[in-house]
Amino acid sequence: MAENKPVVRLSHIKKSFGDAEVLKDISLEVNPGEVVAIIGPSGGGKSTLLRCATLLETFDAGELSYGDLEVATMQNGKAVYGKKDVLRAAKSRFGLVFQNYNLFPHYTVLKNIMDAPIAVQKRDKADVERQARELIAKMGLDGNEGKVPCELSGGQQQRVSIARALCLNPDIVFFDEPTSALDPELTAEVLKVIKQLAAEHMTMVIVTHEMSFARDVADRIVFMDGGVIVEEGPAEQVINNPQHDRTKAFLNRYD
Numbered sequence: 001m002a003e004n005k006p007v008v009r010l011s012h013i014k015k016s017f018g019d020a021e022v023l024k025d026i027s028l029e030v031n032p033g034e035v036v037a038i039i040g041p042s043g044g045g046k047s048t049l050l051r052c053a054t055l056l057e058t059f060d061a062g063e064l065s066y067g068d069l070e071v072a073t074m075q076n077g078k079a080v081y082g083k084k085d086v087l088r089a090a091k092s093r094f095g096l097v098f099q100n101y102n103l104f105p106h107y108t109v110l111k112n113i114m115d116a117p118i119a120v121q122k123r124d125k126a127d128v129e130r131q132a133r134e135l136i137a138k139m140g141l142d143g144n145e146g147k148v149p150c151e152l153s154g155g156q157q158q159r160v161s162i163a164r165a166l167c168l169n170p171d172i173v174f175f176d177e178p179t180s181a182l183d184p185e186l187t188a189e190v191l192k193v194i195k196q197l198a199a200e201h202m203t204m205v206i207v208t209h210e211m212s213f214a215r216d217v218a219d220r221i222v223f224m225d226g227g228v229i230v231e232e233g234p235a236e237q238v239i240n241n242p243q244h245d246r247t248k249a250f251l252n253r254y255d
């Protein structure tokens, strides 16, 4: 990855579902080591933005690149995606952690983590296993290698899903409401590992409703509502001194 380029760059992204324009000219760049939190009301387009960034969804207009890899460019007002090999390379640059873990229910913890690096990235099995075991330890999951997801708590499952994302050696990890399905106690253990990753300067984009977590962990906060970025800035500033009425109204609900 080129050092001087943003890890990911989304430029003037537009996305409609039928007549509904869900992303209206969204631009967002994330630099190496930066942690960006995306906050905002339900239906504002946060998940759609992450799905567009991670190629789970195509967008209509705009540009997307990962480092020097141009995934989609604008041609005659439309987004045109790169060839298969470009898309495949891009998919190795990011990890993704969902609200509902999305683990394979019949795979063990170890196999869940090792699957994509071996099957998709074609890496050496012994090498992947070594890394997977290190990540299991790092996520506080020692002793759970051979369990299947339903034998674990929600917090443990989410930590497996974070280990799975990290085992791809991504340049950036996207989180879509990683703690929304969890009780407060389990939420805390997941937020703790994300904080640890932030301290290690992992580049991350985190959609979250945990405002104090966002303020503590994020360098920058982006407030999205109605398919636009209404306001963004340093985390402290957006949380403690929001400028826009819509941001103020949203944050008031969390007091």
Ligand code: ADP
Pocket: 017, 022, 040, 041, 042, 043, 044, 045, 046, 047, 048, 049
């Ligand atoms: P958020 O994550 O901020 O809650 P979403 O990105 O999930 O927002 O949704 C934004 C809007 O797009 C919502 O109005 C939602 O109903 C709509 N939407 C999301 N996905 C689809 C889809 N696959 N088909 C149609 N509408 C969708």
Ligand code: MG
Pocket: 046, 047, 048, 176
């Ligand atoms: Mg969402």
